[in-house]
Amino acid sequence: xxxxLNFPDAGERADSPGxxxxxxxxxxxxxxxxxxxxxxxxxxLESRIMARISAEAERGWWAELVPWARVGLVAAAxxxxxxxxxxxxxxxxxxQVAYEAVNQPDLTTASDEPIAGxxxxxxxxxxxxxxxxxx
Amino acid sequence: MRTPDEERALAKAARAGDQDAFAGLVxxxxxxxxPVARSIVxxxxxxxxxxxxxxxxxxxxxxxxxxxxxxxxxxxxxVANAALDIARRRKVRSTEELTDALRSPFxxxxxxxELKERLAAALAELPERARAVIVMHxxxxxxHAEIGEMLGVPGGTARSDLHHARRKLRGLLQDLRD
Numbered sequence: 128x129x130x131x132l133n134f135p136d137a138g139e140r141a142d143s144p145g146x147x148x149x150x151x152x153x154x155x156x157x158x159x160x161x162x163x164x165x166x167x168x169x170x171x172l173e174s175r176i177m178a179r180i181s182a183e184a185e186r187g188w189w190a191e192l193v194p195w196a197r198v199g200l201v202a203a204a205x206x207x208x209x210x211x212x213x214x215x216x217x218x219x220x221x222x223q224v225a226y227e228a229v230n231q232p233d234l235t236t237a238s239d240e241p242i243a244g245x246x247x248x249x250x251x252x253x254x255x256x257x258x259x260x261x262x
Numbered sequence: 263m264r265t266p267d268e269e270r271a272l273a274k275a276a277r278a279g280d281q282d283a284f285a286g287l288v289x290x291x292x293x294x295x296x297p298v299a300r301s302i303v304x305x306x307x308x309x310x311x312x313x314x315x316x317x318x319x320x321x322x323x324x325x326x327x328x329x330x331x332x333x334x335x336x337x338x339x340x341v342a343n344a345a346l347d348i349a350r351r352r353k354v355r356s357t358e359e360l361t362d363a364l365r366s367p368f369x370x371x372x373x374x375x376e377l378k379e380r381l382a383a384a385l386a387e388l389p390e391r392a393r394a395v396i397v398m399h400x401x402x403x404x405x406h407a408e409i410g411e412m413l414g415v416p417g418g419t420a421r422s423d424l425h426h427a428r429r430k431l432r433g434l435l436q437d438l439r440d
Contacts, residue, residue, distance in 0.1 A: 142428055144400060148435070151381050153401045156297040158306055172296075172310065173288050176317045180284065183318055 225258035273333050277324050294402055295341045301397030302345035312348050316341030335408045342412040384434035392427030399424050
């Protein structure tokens, strides 16, 4: 390392706070329970860490699915919206025909009544007929 | 004490999904990871959280670990990052609380109470990174390059941080030395 050459170790050792202070810092940064019962404390911490890791591993494959679930939902929504648009487009001509069939100026006369039936039937459109009957 | 080869074997097995092997790595490194975290967050409970979080993140990222490298510096970088995340979230905590928290381990009447209290106060006065480099280098024996990696700074910066931190600590403890 370049900086190792720029700062020789001897100078750094002289700069050191000294073993008594280092010992005090080491003591200061020990976990409170580790001084009295080190083995109990460290094995307890290890158990807690491993418990979290086991939980993590268990839900691991579910977590893997989460991003895919999001993609799936978006895709499903897009398909649903597309199907709605297509359905709407297909239904529109039927409605138009039915609307025009019902709202045409009434050209029939009493004697023409049978013809009106033929007129509607000529479109052969069940939707027009149902619209007509329902109104 | 395990050899680097044994540690490497544990890391490889852990990468292959062996949780017992990962437990071996936890057993091997938790005692050094704790002071790294504690030097950054200062509070015991936060340090424990950072160590736990660090190991969980290391487990999640174990596939990215290069088994030709040493596990310790890689792990401690993750632990230091977890500690820095906690420290950022805890910034609202007052200096007074931090000083109290630092003092608490020294409340042993059988020890030199004054020196310990002064040291605790002096450490609390140091900036976060300065405190961390002193603990990582002088207490835990990490190299400047390793400390730089852990704290996300160049090795030379870690070295110069250490020099300034020591000088400041010495200044704060000057009257005790006289």
